[in-house]
Amino acid sequence: MARARQRGASWRQLAVTLNMPAMTLHRQFHSRHGVFAIGQHRGGPAPTEANTETGERLDARGRPTLADAPATSPGAPPRQQDGDPPAVLDQLVGRERELVDLRPLLAKSRLITLTGPGGVGKTRLALECLAKIRASYGGGVRWVNLAPLSDGSLVAPTVASAVLGGSIPTGSVEDAVSDGCGSRSALLVLDNCEHVIESCAELVERLLQRCPRLSVLATSREALQITGETVFPVTPLPVPGSGRGTAARSGAAVQLFVHRARSVQPSFTLTDTMAETVAAVCMRLDGIPLAIELAARQTAFLSPTRLLEDADRRLDLLVGGLRTAPHRHQSLRSAVSWSYDLLDAEQQQVFRRMSVLPGGFEEPLATALCAGHGLSGNRVWSLLTALAAKSLLVSDQAATGRFRMLESLRVFGGECLDAADESEEVHERLLAWMSDFSERLLLWTSNPAVDLAGQLDRERHNLHYAVTTAERLGDPRTPLLGAALTSCWNRRGVPRQAERLAERLLAAHPSPSVGRACLSTMLSDALCRRGHHEDAVAPAEEALGIAQTREHPTLIVRALGALSRVRSCLGEHDVALGIYQRQVELLRTLEQPTLLAMVLNRLAWKLLMIGRADEATGHIEEALSFLDSDNAPEALSATLHTAAGVSITRQRFEEAAQYFTMALTMQSVDAEGKLYNLEGLALVAMTDGQPERGLRLLSTAKTIREKSHLVADAWWNDMVQTTAERARQDLPPARAAAALADGKELSPDEAIRYALHNAWPPGRCDHPDSVLTSRQWQVAELVAKGLTNQQIAARLHISPRTAASHLEAVKIRLNLQTRAHVVTWVASTEHTRKE
Numbered sequence: 001m002a003r004a005r006q007r008g009a010s011w012r013q014l015a016v017t018l019n020m021p022a023m024t025l026h027r028q029f030h031s032r033h034g035v036f037a038i039g040q041h042r043g044g045p046a047p048t049e050a051n052t053e054t055g056e057r058l059d060a061r062g063r064p065t066l067a068d069a070p071a072t073s074p075g076a077p078p079r080q081q082d083g084d085p086p087a088v089l090d091q092l093v094g095r096e097r098e099l100v101d102l103r104p105l106l107a108k109s110r111l112i113t114l115t116g117p118g119g120v121g122k123t124r125l126a127l128e129c130l131a132k133i134r135a136s137y138g139g140g141v142r143w144v145n146l147a148p149l150s151d152g153s154l155v156a157p158t159v160a161s162a163v164l165g166g167s168i169p170t171g172s173v174e175d176a177v178s179d180g181c182g183s184r185s186a187l188l189v190l191d192n193c194e195h196v197i198e199s200c201a202e203l204v205e206r207l208l209q210r211c212p213r214l215s216v217l218a219t220s221r222e223a224l225q226i227t228g229e230t231v232f233p234v235t236p237l238p239v240p241g242s243g244r245g246t247a248a249r250s251g252a253a254v255q256l257f258v259h260r261a262r263s264v265q266p267s268f269t270l271t272d273t274m275a276e277t278v279a280a281v282c283m284r285l286d287g288i289p290l291a292i293e294l295a296a297r298q299t300a301f302l303s304p305t306r307l308l309e310d311a312d313r314r315l316d317l318l319v320g321g322l323r324t325a326p327h328r329h330q331s332l333r334s335a336v337s338w339s340y341d342l343l344d345a346e347q348q349q350v351f352r353r354m355s356v357l358p359g360g361f362e363e364p365l366a367t368a369l370c371a372g373h374g375l376s377g378n379r380v381w382s383l384l385t386a387l388a389a390k391s392l393l394v395s396d397q398a399a400t401g402r403f404r405m406l407e408s409l410r411v412f413g414g415e416c417l418d419a420a421d422e423s424e425e426v427h428e429r430l431l432a433w434m435s436d437f438s439e440r441l442l443l444w445t446s447n448p449a450v451d452l453a454g455q456l457d458r459e460r461h462n463l464h465y466a467v468t469t470a471e472r473l474g475d476p477r478t479p480l481l482g483a484a485l486t487s488c489w490n491r492r493g494v495p496r497q498a499e500r501l502a503e504r505l506l507a508a509h510p511s512p513s514v515g516r517a518c519l520s521t522m523l524s525d526a527l528c529r530r531g532h533h534e535d536a537v538a539p540a541e542e543a544l545g546i547a548q549t550r551e552h553p554t555l556i557v558r559a560l561g562a563l564s565r566v567r568s569c570l571g572e573h574d575v576a577l578g579i580y581q582r583q584v585e586l587l588r589t590l591e592q593p594t595l596l597a598m599v600l601n602r603l604a605w606k607l608l609m610i611g612r613a614d615e616a617t618g619h620i621e622e623a624l625s626f627l628d629s630d631n632a633p634e635a636l637s638a639t640l641h642t643a644a645g646v647s648i649t650r651q652r653f654e655e656a657a658q659y660f661t662m663a664l665t666m667q668s669v670d671a672e673g674k675l676y677n678l679e680g681l682a683l684v685a686m687t688d689g690q691p692e693r694g695l696r697l698l699s700t701a702k703t704i705r706e707k708s709h710l711v712a713d714a715w716w717n718d719m720v721q722t723t724a725e726r727a728r729q730d731l732p733p734a735r736a737a738a739a740l741a742d743g744k745e746l747s748p749d750e751a752i753r754y755a756l757h758n759a760w761p762p763g764r765c766d767h768p769d770s771v772l773t774s775r776q777w778q779v780a781e782l783v784a785k786g787l788t789n790q791q792i793a794a795r796l797h798i799s800p801r802t803a804a805s806h807l808e809a810v811k812i813r814l815n816l817q818t819r820a821h822v823v824t825w826v827a828s829t830e831h832t833r834k835e
Contacts (some may be wrong), residue, residue, distance in 0.1 A: 083162035083164075086145075091259060093259050095128065095252075105232065110208055110215045111226070113193075114217070120288055121290070126191065130189065139185055139213060139214075140187075141186070152196040174210040183213065185213045189219075190204070221391040236287030238251055238252055253282035254270075254282055260297065263296075281295060285407070286407050295317075314408060315332055319332075332408060342390070347383055350366070352416040357430075359458070360402045363381050365462070366384055368429055431466055435481060441455075442484060444554050444595055453634050456487065457488060463488070467481045476509070479505055482515075483502075493704075495710065498522060514552065516546065521543045523536075524562040529710055536565075540559065540562040541563065544556065544563055554592070560586075597627050597639065601620065601638055601639040608649070609716075620639060634668040638670070641660065644658075644659030644660045645716075653687055657684045660681045660684065661681070676716070682696075682720070689775065689778060692731065695739040696743035700746045701751070702744075772810060775796075779810060782795060783819055783822050
């Protein structure tokens with residue numbers, strides 16, 4: 001019937017054909033349950049071959065059988081029948097993993113729903129999957145495109161018509177599907193369910209109950225949420241993060257861009273330099289295939305560099321989709337607008353207000369931005385989850401209860417925010433919330449059990465946006481916001497970036513204020529981290545002056561902390577000790593145990609620097625009594641590192657290794673702290689007979705310090721370098737050079753995994769001893785010399801059981817069976833090791 005109506009048939013013409021009143025026909029067609037009895041009006045005969053338009057054979061209920069769908073006339077070109085999947089005319093790129101995962105799910109679950117944001121490729125993935133599994137459904141596969149429907153009441157008759165190959169159904173859709181399937185397994189594909197989601201859910205539930213051999217594959221921007229459903233999220237294509245050359249080419253998003261660009265410009269060539277630009281374009285487009293394809297088509301007119309420069313104009317730039325594509329896929333704006341228009345008023349309000357946040361967000365910040373104007377704060381959480389269910393927010397897998405919005409959606413949401421005249425209000429709310437958060441972070445006014453440092457790291461992108469907004473408006477809260485952001489950048493190991501921002505904001509806001517004092521301490525910290533100790537004095541002293549004038553105790557403590565670090569780095573040990581002790585005295589009068597622990601640790605570190613390890617121990621023990629990994633992971637990590645330093649001075653290397661390992665496993669984002677612990681484990685390795693391992697770790701740390709402009713304390717650096725020189729002397733020059741070269745290639749995360757778990761990245765090095773750890777190689781060499789496990793244990797100062805364990809690990813790694821095989825392997829590699 002839907003097909004006949006699309007051809008222009010009137011209700012009166014259809015009524016005459018079906019021998020029933022036009023009003024009854026119209027009412028049944030638009031009923032919630034679809035058409036149940038068309039052609040079976042009381043008093044009218046059932047339809048026969050004589051009153052059907054196509055002349056196909058009918059089943060017992062007067063409907064064409066699935067096998068006898070209308071055929072084309074002889075010699076006519078084949079045409080797609082209603083219910084047939086659309087023909088696939090392009091190549092699917094980057095969905096190999098999804099295809100592998102999806103196929104077994106279809107065998108296990110009778111209802112699979114592919115969900116994801118608009119343009120992510122749900123329909124295309126479904127089509128590709130059908131091409132691989134269609135033959136396994138003896139009862140056939142029927143495809144129903146629901147996008148053109150404007151009314152949920154049309155879902156049932158549309159599905160029935162598709163199942164019947166375009167013929168007019170004469171009974172319920174359940175009957176049509178059941179008779180079409182028979183006793184054979186069949187698959188019904190419902191494409192684009194989101195705008196008629198309730199009707200789809202009701203129909204699918206009825207069909208699955210009525211037809212035990214039927215399976216359903218649905219695509220939708222939100223799940224059907226019915227019993228038995230398996231949701232299969234279709235996520236954006238992976239984009240290489242910061243790779244260069246070959247690494248940039250490897251991402252599926254880049255490969256899709258290149259493939260589609262060559263369809264409009266066959267001569268398109270991806271150079272290494274261009275690969276980085278294309279990767280950046282794909283990242284700005286969130287890895288959404290539709291957006292990438294639209295951008296790739298623009299390469300006929302614009303270079304990838306120009307596309308990247310104009311990424312903020314994506315909604316107007318990314319147009320010109322395929323002529324035969326649905327309207328919502330003709331442009332990026334249409335795809336996003338389709339989703340937005342399906343939201344109710346409250347959902348739209350939350351969507352556009354959250355669009356100001358470039359980073360993720362949690363309920364408190366969302367409530368601060370959205371509550372009011374008739375929207376209760378208690379409703380915000382349910383609205384956030386509703387938007388996530390509709391694929392307009394992404395749930396952050398790394399942080400429970402945290403969401404984020406894709407960049408293209410943010411751009412559209414920003415336009416909606418301006419159109420609703422809400423931009424000024426929402427930005428003021430954001431600045432107020434971020435200012436309050438910054439004050440709690442910098443002046444320790446919140447519950448000490450709250451890990452504000454961790455929250456700062458999660459909010460850093462939103463904070464950066466707030467700083468940019470405040471700076472543009474000339475807002476007096478800018479220095480305070482900037483201080484929080486520079487604090488984050490210092491901890492993440494980018495002090496040069498922190499220094500530039502602090503200097504710019506201080507120049508723009510010369511008036512003394514709490515915010516300026518906090519920002520000055522952060523500038524001093526950044527300069528110290530970069531080794532510019534003389535330059536760090538003035539901002540620290542200015543901060544202390546402002547704090548004392550305002551008689552602000554916690555601000556005085558912060559300023560003293562900056563000044564003590566400067567004096568310590570300048571070698572003014574007595575002055576630095578005096579400042580630390582003054583901090584401790586002041587903090588004992590305040591209820592700030594975490595802050596007191598941090599200062600006690602710094603005092604202990606200073607005492608360790610000048611050779612007073614015994615005095616440092618008491619301060620470390622007191623500091624540890626205040627700390628745990630939940631509320632202060634970074635402070636605990638730093639204190640454990642100091643404890644390890646004390647152990648090293650006492651030649652307790654195994655104890656030191658335990659402390660360094662514990663510190664490195666803390667959930668901390670302090671980049672400099674991680675480097676100190678990495679160097680600590682390198683130092684332990686070099687003093688424990690593992691010179692190559694130590695040199696690799698040390699080389700990684702050195703490379704990171706140079707790239708990040710981070711300078712270690714002089715006494716620590718001297719100790720590590722002295723130990724490293726001894727390790728180099730213990731090795732043949734070629735092996736020492738190889739170890740240093742290997743470490744230089746490691747990323748920070750790879751180095752940490754190697755330090756903690758001895759997990760050397762595959763393919764990172766080719767020299768033979770890389771197969772084994774240094775300790776395992778020592779055992780192998782001693783086995784080759786004919787020593788027993790007892791003798792090896794005595795030589796290496798380990799237990800016989802440990803020696804046996806190392807030997808077993810050697811045999812497993814090298815796939816060797818006996819000690820004799822180990823001897824042979826050592827002999828075969830000896831010439832390489834001595835090069």
